[in-house]
Amino acid sequence: MKLSILDQVPLTQHTSTRSAALSSGLQLAQDAEALGYHRIWFAEHHNSTSFASAAPEMMAALALERTSRIRVGTGAILLPYYPAHKVIETMGLLLAVHPDRVDTGVGRAALSDPNYAAKIASLVQELGASHATSNDEPVGGVWVLGAGGSSAPLPGTLGAGYVHGHFLRPAGGEAATAAYREAAAHAGHRAHTTLAVRFVTAETEGRAHALAEALLLWRVRKDFGQDGPIPSLKATAGYHWSDSERARAEQRSQSLVVGTPARVRTQLLALAETHGADELMLNTLTSDPADRLNAYRLIADELIN
Numbered sequence: 001m002k003l004s005i006l007d008q009v010p011l012t013q014h015t016s017t018r019s020a021a022l023s024s025g026l027q028l029a030q031d032a033e034a035l036g037y038h039r040i041w042f043a044e045h046h047n048s049t050s051f052a053s054a055a056p057e058m059m060a061a062l063a064l065e066r067t068s069r070i071r072v073g074t075g076a077i078l079l080p081y082y083p084a085h086k087v088i089e090t091m092g093l094l095l096a097v098h099p100d101r102v103d104t105g106v107g108r109a110a111l112s113d114p115n116y117a118a119k120i121a122s123l124v125q126e127l128g129a130s131h132a133t134s135n136d137e138p139v140g141g142v143w144v145l146g147a148g149g150s151s152a153p154l155p156g157t158l159g160a161g162y163v164h165g166h167f168l169r170p171a172g173g174e175a176a177t178a179a180y181r182e183a184a185a186h187a188g189h190r191a192h193t194t195l196a197v198r199f200v201t202a203e204t205e206g207r208a209h210a211l212a213e214a215l216l217l218w219r220v221r222k223d224f225g226q227d228g229p230i231p232s233l234k235a236t237a238g239y240h241w242s243d244s245e246r247a248r249a250e251q252r253s254q255s256l257v258v259g260t261p262a263r264v265r266t267q268l269l270a271l272a273e274t275h276g277a278d279e280l281m282l283n284t285l286t287s288d289p290a291d292r293l294n295a296y297r298l299i300a301d302e303l304i305n
Helices: 018-035 056-066 084-097 116-130 153-158 173-187 205-223 233-237 243-255 261-275 289-303
Strands: 002-007 039-042 071-078 102-107 142-146 161-165 193-201 256-259 279-283
Touching: 002 018, 002 193, 002 289, 018 039, 018 056, 018 289, 039 056, 039 102, 056 071, 056 084, 071 142, 084 102, 084 116, 102 116, 116 142, 116 153, 142 153, 153 161, 153 173, 161 173, 173 193, 173 261, 193 205, 193 261, 193 289, 205 233, 205 243, 205 256, 243 256, 256 261, 261 279, 261 289, 279 289
Parallel strands: 002 039, 002 279, 039 071, 071 102, 102 142, 142 161, 161 193, 193 256, 193 279
Antiparallel strands: none
């Protein structure tokens, strides 16, 4: 089971400036390499007061220069915003400098793009023709990220990898990943199935749930139009939840794996099995970068070391 990281480069009450958040994200790439993670990707968010990275290809470039082994990529470039040739040239440049260590992950979020499929086909064709990848990676290092399931068969027909966002939509992922693998098999391509899961862990059950409470408070506030930094444990401990907030937190908790490392390990492996995933891409959000790194270290000890 390959283990990877999706970093959203969070703004938190500990890393309240974009400079601090970006530095923390780049440090995480170095730490992830030392811990044995297979890859780390950076997300793309615009006009956000929760996340600091609006240009994942730039974060990838900076992280590649700070590491030597781990695969680095985008998770995801929001393809509807850009011409395909711009993405090909940008990511091709990184591949020329760091051969077979760069992943081009693309998605569309809720954006509409009638040329979406054609753009992905161009990426696979051009990057695949110009930059050889190992047999363990999809053609051209191209991945498609999805959550609704409608885009799942497309990467299978093209030879690209597919990442299903369980943390965005926990229900229905089994059908999406199955549709991807079926499309890949029909087209004669090897399937590369990854499941993106959000988790929270710590040495004790109590601390893990306290950290999860802070994450859920951020998520609930965002749902109700109060976007902002990830709150600290201190801020969460003194917070008075309304009934509607508690109800929404219960709903959001369905997409979150929480507990001690052993408990989280069991749940992660079960999700990987039901989704037919050969790789887990993990995401956690905590105010203190030390808690974030500790979570990744604890799970690495369970699933890598």
